[in-house]
Amino acid sequence: MTGAGDAVARLVRDEGTRVLATLVRVTGSVDLAQDAVQDAVVRALETWPRDGVPANPRGWLLVAARRRAVDVVRREAKRLGKEADAMPAVDPCPDPVSVRDDLLRLVFTCCHPALSLDAQVALALRTLGGLSTAEVARGLLVPEATMAKRLTRAKQKIAQARIPYRVPASEELPARLAGVASTVYLIFNEGYTGRVSLIAEGVRLARLLASLMPDEPTALGLLALVLLQDARRSSRFDASGLPVLLSAQDRSSWDASLIKEGVELVGVGLRRTPSVPNPYVVQAAIAACHDLAPSYAETNWDAVISWYDVLLSIQDTAVVRLNRAAAVAERDGPAAALALVDGLAGLEDYPWWHASRAELLHRLGSASALGALDRAVETGLPAAHAAHLRYRLSP
């Protein structure tokens, strides 16, 4: 495709999500709206590169998609020998507030807690991310037919169980937004287990969320967190795909503009949460401590540990305590950290607990490090991390 064609494709993809959000409201059906927008997008990709992009691309797509939806509904009604229900008109020049509200409705419907997490992830990538079913399947390493079935089932549940197309009321918003944020963060993290395209999708969705809800600490904190992690993307794996520990990463390759943006968002997020800390903002603050340290040795471990203490005050989980212990190892030494790690109950099946023990035992010169590594592998430590740890432990 030509450069101009690419630009059109990008524009169509961005606008497509907004147009879809409005069409779901107008048609009352995710399925019908998707079909209609798909049709409009195909027409746009055919005609725009040839005839030029219309002055109002969003309006063009809205009108074309609605026309298609009306056709489909009429055809279906005729087949059943019924009158077609009238479909509300679309405003070809919608005001920004109504565009935002439709997008928010789509966000909260796709990430509705009555849908399984798998279904939420798939729907978010398909509708909000604008990926094709094949692309979603590839991203999640699932056969395309399985993904198509998963998406169909999710859309059927939305239609048949009447999952509403609505932004939750303010008293429900914090809990519902936390659900949306964890779905987006999951998509981003899936990217780090080897599906690189999902990293960009996760960042894109986090940006969308923050732009739609610029006053919500969860949205700001989530965006900050993914940007501050994404800033280190190029140094997290070596040329052969092995993970590189934070201590060994080439900091000169970190993306300074992403770090700056992330740190500023942390600042905004902290100012908006003076009394009750927000878990995403606090995790982003920890990531910022790492991103801002000129070298691993110069990391401000006191700050990292005290942010973990804040995080524990709102999210006291064994995993958070394990991560805190890693910072304690750097400040107070491996023996202090191992005592903390060994004191954590219930992580016998968690590979990273065993991996932490292996690392700390190794630093203490203990032969039991190898046994801990074996347990980490048995409980499912990703192969690349296992190989790396084995390399460190080898004499």
Place this chain on the structure above:
Amino acid sequence: MPQYAAIIYASDVDPTRPEAVEMMKDYDEFGAAAQAVIRGGAALYPTATATTVRVTGGKGGDIVTSDGPYAETKEALTGFYLIECADLDEAVKVAAQIPGAWDGAIEVRPVVDFGK
């Protein structure tokens, strides 16, 4: 307006026994509070009274009955309500008020409308 079945899975007790009087008070309260949306329902005797019926070899085959419920589970199907709500969020809110949700679970299922 869509209807939902709110199917109650809770402890397998006999609602007519004196021990259940507290629980029935909770259900009466729910029934009164949700009067506007309840369209029907039933409370069931415990699973010890259940008979499961099968016909071997399909239609017209031998009738085989067995003592007990279709599935033995920790929580038993103890009853259901038919409720009418605008959407799933409303139905979930109503279901959360059913006493069975507090120590068991309520399965909310949309009812097919064949009238369309």
